[in-house]
Amino acid sequence: MSEAADEQARREADEQAQREADEQAQREADERAQREAADPTTRPGRLRELAASPALRRAVAANPSTPLDLLLDLMVQHAEEAAHNAALPLLLLERPSALSERPQSLGALLAIEPPGWLLGLMQSLWSEEVRPRGPFEGSLFHVRFGEWLAQRDDTPPELLGRLCASHWLKTRRLAARNPRAPAEVVELLRAVGDEVVGRSRPPVTPGQLRAAAALGSRGAELVALHPEAPDDLLADLAASRSTHVLEALARRPGLPAALAEPLARGPHHAVWHALAANPSTPVAWLVRYARDGSTYLRRTVARNPSLPAPQRRQLAVDPQAEVRLAAQG
Template sequence: MNPLLCGLAANPALPPELVDRLIALAAAAPEPSGLSDPADFLAYMLVRHLSERADLSRAQVAALAALDEDTPAQLARDGHLGSADVDPAVWPIAALTLLDEGRGLPEWARRFAADPDPSMRRQLASCPGLPADVEDALAADADPEVAAELALWTTSAPVAARLARHPHAAVRQAVAANEAVPPAALAGLLTGHGLPPARSCLVCDCREIPFIHDPHCPDVDCDLPAGAACDGTHGSTVHSTWQRALANPATPPEAVAAFAEHPSVLLRWAVAEHPGLPAEVYARLAGDPVPGVRATVARNPGSGPEVSRVLATDPEVEVRRAVAHHPRIPFDVLERLAPTTRLGPEPLPRISAATPEELAEGAASAHPRLRMLVAHRHDLPPELRDRLAADPDASVAKAVAPHPGLSPERLRAMVARHGQQVLARVAANPDAPGDLLAELARHEPSVRRALREIAAHPNAAAEALLPCLAGGRSRVRAAAHPALPAAVVVGLLDDPDPEVVEAAAGNPSLPPAVMAQRVP
């Protein structure tokens, strides 16, 4: 199989008879030996692209499903197979896929709960909406990994509470992260009160104790995690259980607060993630010697403005950056942080939640960085958006440039004022017209990021796309653009770059006669 055939398999304009021919080619391909072989990987991708087509006939779906064991699951995931089409005895992975998506039948769940293969029972345990009797069976499964998988995903409080008392420590470790566990049971996982001690863990199941796993373990078949240890008290598993329970929002705050000064950095870090602690606990964590703990409490929605004010002056940039990402950081603190801390291109939670008055205040700030943060929010009132588009600072104009609703005249004015600094962001504007995109594509010197944006822009016409074929990622994107002239697309089918070939073969403007010539 080759990239050209993979591209054709994904082409929405591929005629049905050519879809049939590609399915026949896939059926005739040698049995794959593994996806590490490039030829096997291309064959796999061919089947994957064919399975994802929205226009498959029932006969084509049946032909694809007969290719191998995995394709029926893909077809089920993409909506081509439903519960009436799947026999769990023939296509078990497809049946489990439908159960995972809530489209399977209850009797299938009961069948898999009794399957002798534990991997099937583990997959079932992660499916939502299982019948109560199936959850009961999985909770009592002899394989602790099956019960642990259920412990992660069950939404039944009684089942979760029962799993918190499970004799295997790995099941308790899994259930500690589940928010459906009753608070008293989560507290018990931290204190031990009300729960019988665990009798085993994955370490003492397979090693003579006391045992500490060598981080440089030479045994290639060993699947114990680094640091795994047990002396009869299941130490590493209990530590991981505590870590998960401490970060779980459903765990009672008083049980979590007791670990705020624990010697383990990982446990204090988990405490700092909990959103419901008393203010004095967050204040203590704000003084933690480990920057990662301080950064975690700095962005925690449960910590208040006083913590933000303290940590806004932290010597570590990662902590100050975390403060800026707090959803309720006082606006004046954010204004002080913005000029001195790199905060990234994404809208900050506080900016996303700002009132119109706060947005106007930020847009009028003397600090370009704060104006830039406001400009990243792309649902601004039109008058505020237009004011920021005319900002003399290039970073502000660059942030607002992709904002929907900007007129072509304002976009051209931004380019005239700031040049190549804003070119790529202007090209990303969804309202940029075709003639402006053509102007940007011809800009000297050219800007690669701008060409990449133009090559994928729905308003780009041939005049804008042809310069994008100069090279790099823009060439691949332009090869797939339906506005690229058909003659150019045909020429790209023989390009030395296989990604360009696949993109061109998937272009719906490729003439059907050429498609037919290229399918064996």
């Protein structure tokens, strides 16, 4: 073999050895990165860096030190790991609206069988649906999980009864179709006029109305509008913390002044708008709404046939065209 050939062979052997050394170093680096991605003591900032590698994202999603925003990003592709991350329930307790802000993450979570803690959380939130739930109430997280629970064959019948009386149309429709939904709840809602389970208004007793009001938001809304609801029950509903129930009560035909007063003094804009549209609202409040700074509120009260003529003339020259049109037509 010539000297040149020997040199070429040595060079190739050296290159092969270097490639093997590089490959071994890369394998060791990858293994270290995997261990680092799975190590709960890894700093959050470092976990963000590691998550840039597709090969490490699954491990980062399962790491309890992963920050919530990164965890929700990873949930889109690695829902199982993120959902079973031991830190997720604590992170959501600190920021319960986070899932509502991430529809893709929420969708990925709903596509898997959720862990027991999450199922328990949502069942507890829906079990007393007429009570306030802070950031959860009405959130995408709350509503979508209600729909999901309504379709399950292992949702407790008592909870399905609550879901049948949800304020949210799709939720109560799905729950009413669930074979495990309590027949007595469905019949009670039908009796007080729910259109989803079948609109019907046979004579109802005060006891039935009270039972319907206790079912949940939708039951209480229907009772608030039911012509046979007794005054003492309406007074109880006026003390509800549910904006949906108060708004329904504010829309009640023939609303007594004694109930209109506390509703008007409350903090809810949706309730004010319902009162502004109700011909039974005391005139003093209609006059006040005609002077309100809200264009929408002035436009609403301008259409109210009970608004006194002087205020109607005032709104007919309102700076806002939509208010003028409402007052004139």
